[in-house]
Amino acid sequence: MTGQPQQAFAFLHPGDPFPAYGSVSESLGPIAVGADLSPATLLAAYRRGIFPWYSAPPILWWSPDPRMVLPVGQFRLHASLRKSIARLWRQNRLEIRVDSAFSTVLRHCARIYRPGQNGSWIVPEMQAAYLAFHAAGHVHSVETWLDGELAGGLYFVNIGQAVFGESMFALRTDASKIALAALVAMCRRLGVETIDCQQNTDHLAFFGGHEIPRSAFLAGLQRSTIQPQPSWRFAPGDWQRLHPALAT
Template sequence: MTASALPPFALLQPGEAFPAYASVSEEFGPLAIGGDLSTRTLQAAYRQGIFPWYSTPPILWWSPDPRMILPVDAFRLHRSLRKTVARFRLQARCEIRIDTAFAQVLHHCAHVPRAGQDGTWIRPEMQAAYRRFHEAGHAHSVETWVDGELTGGLYFIHIGQAVFGESMFALRPDASKIALAALVALCRKHGIEWIDCQQNTAHLASLGGREIPRAQFLERLQQTRDLPSPAWTFHPADWQYLLDTQ
């Protein structure tokens, strides 16, 4: 592709507003380049369905079309995972915790190897930015603990009642899937209908994820981003919102 054939994208200065969607295509590249990772910028980005993703500077900002989401009522708790969750639920030495080890979860998401991936997009400056976002109340971790040891988990962003899944890790088999199942249970408890998954993967599709047009995603986001945020806490009884509906 020649330089003249490249689609337009915005070059952002720190603190500068993101461009209108009508002026930018993501068929071949990001929505915008540059800017900063301040809490204010991250909040503005997520409110518009935009997220940062890059392996080396500069910062690249994305808003895929189509967009992958996981409707929580379509979450597929396959037979083997259902048995795993049921066993986890009944053992006193196993527990789900929220926000007790956010920095550790972030670190493991960045450094635990994944099949088919080299390196990480969760760079040190990205980790620092999301720790600040966590301190501001917009980023949370769902953690899988066994015998007092962190074995897996995920972190997510929420803006109002819009939930954006970011990354997960597992140090033991199925630990990240258990954390995702717990997040689905919490979303069902609070009447949250979908979790943003950003981009399509076979793993997410196997769990019930599907693609929708970006315009439809943005319409859903606009309807939920200003609603009152739930209290992100997990109690063992909350498993009922998952297991009793499968």
């Protein structure tokens, strides 16, 4: 006998704690069902490497094993994108902004469907939840503006030195990739070592993402979430100085 079998998942009421690591199955499905999407619940979830993902009620909570991560020191900015960024900078057509159009970025990301899912996971309730989490200072957008118009971007959750990439969109070619490169450059400047990407995709692997065991991810997460929260305020002049980092 090897002890108690793992539960398939936990049923949670609002305010209930999330299950302890190892008490439920982590690889084949959600680890918890229920709870709510308040900022306090989201903060508690992300601190434990858990995130919500569902297209219709009830709320499903996930913590996959293995976990996809992007070490910022291993980010691969490919030659064609590097040249595109440099050209746009020279032509004064590119601007990177943080949190200037967060709700718009969220709405655009809500139109993106994940493979195998019939609808968007960023349902209206999720949008409202992340707007509140943004107001609490834990969610930010990175935006690519081309020729004075929003062309693409992404949003991410930040707790301490932990960064969790959530979703991205593009209205023009390479706009979301430029936003990702900008986020990596900011992370390098702020001392953030890893961007959590949650699940494996060829797109993220193309930029240097890879899978690690959930146990290793959680060990690093425990260290990073207790660090001081960085400031994501970058002035236009800061981006000009960050340009060499974008082009490495």
